[in-house]
Amino acid sequence: MPLRPGPVYVEILRAADSVPRGRLTTFGEIARTLGDYRAAKAVAEVISVMGRAYGVPWHRVVSSRGEILRGAEEFLREEGVVVKGGRVVDLTRRLVEAGELEARPILAEMRRTQRILAERVILEDEVERPELVAGADVAYRWERDEGGLPVEVARGAVVVVDTDLRVVDGSIQISPAVMPYVPTYLGFREFPALARALSRLSFDVAMMDGHGIAHPVFFGEASHVGVCLDIPALGVAKRRLVGKIRGEELIYMTRQVGWALPVKPEGRPVYVSPGHKVSLEGSAKIVKKFRGGTRIPTPVRLAHKLAEFPKPGEGRFGETSSL
Template sequence: MDAGSLYREQQELAKKAILIDSFGQVKRIGGADCSYLDDELVIGGLVVLDYEGLKPVYRTFSVQRLAFPYVPGLLAYREAGALMEAVQEAKVGFDVLMVDGFGANHPRRCGIATHIGVKLDVPAIGVGKSFLCGEIKGEYVYQDGERVAKMLYPKGLKRPIYVSPGHRISLETAAGIVLVSIKKGRLPEPLRLAHEYVTQLKKIIVHPFKE
């Protein structure tokens, strides 16, 4: 598909995103992140944690051939397939999913957290490590006059993280969940552990598509 078609698909997915809380009590929380192997494969990792103690209870992964180049604003088409497969094949569920990337804070309001959240119909939060787009006013990022992300400064660090709702969750609830999930460093535990997990997998996975 050409970029124009993908942009239109993102706009349609964004229209389906529910940016209000639509879930019950959070007992388990998932973290999803990707890594790359030999510039040919994408590893999608999922770690599920007990929300109260932030201890991991389950993890799984999926490996897919890279079928899409890096294009700013279209990261989901490069990474979401492996992440969604890991989520769909997981033997343990979660109540909210954190994704390394953005949600409503995106040029077409459809970052990877929205893409995954809408397609799988799961509550999803995007956590970005750098500014993507919009206008910063105080602790919020705005697009077209609407708050789409909140900047958090973990443990007084100077560099913020950018929290945006992906699907079935509000901005303030998303930010609150992320904030209480930070134990050390910049990232909340679900994403910190997911990043460690896919980084470890790179060292042990044998290329499945090579003879």
């Protein structure tokens, strides 16, 4: 099966390819063309890692302050662009703005999909007393395909844990990443790898690294996975994406979307939010029950470890540990 970069990677490269010789654009302009300025950092990474190998004029894409990518200076000079101190001098005059770039507003389309699917989220407990919790996480690595082209690879891992916090089952699934990490679109990035691993196992509720409804359109990764696989799911995150903390409640747009559960009296809280077929109360209850003395609950912690790509020379059969 040949590795093909997903549509978001393709649109980023297409946008860069539409910048003519002697002109420039920015990571942010490309991100806005895709439909969301939040993708600016992802654009920078994709252009710098994939641009040269895919034959697009990567050197014509710079930061909003005119900072150029490493190695771009000689190519820009050759096109008559003046570079001084690692920055282009006349960005304004040469700038190709978002409206002139050739790319589809794919992130805007994905946002619409999130809004539609968010209406399907159910915030009631399907399972009253979960016995088996599936911790799920994904690790990433840039690799090269058979033709030497860089592709980002996802390694999804799921660990099923019982009420004694014992591992009873697990799965690892490797697949090409479908899109780079863009804040608020994490569900799209991780869903394929998670779905492959989750669909091979049986459990009562899935717990993943990320947020559930604590999201700008109430459709974080845990909601995405929960709705699309029609399984109970909840999110556990180390950092906040949206909302304000009031006591232990996480409030966004006048309603509670999750919890900021204290771990130690003075330590940082862990953010918990329902994804699908789990209630607010249920999500906190499950995390407390399956938390083994550490900040990150055991199922997610183990999944995180299992997802890691083995270092060269370590592990057998491509596995980090045996399950």
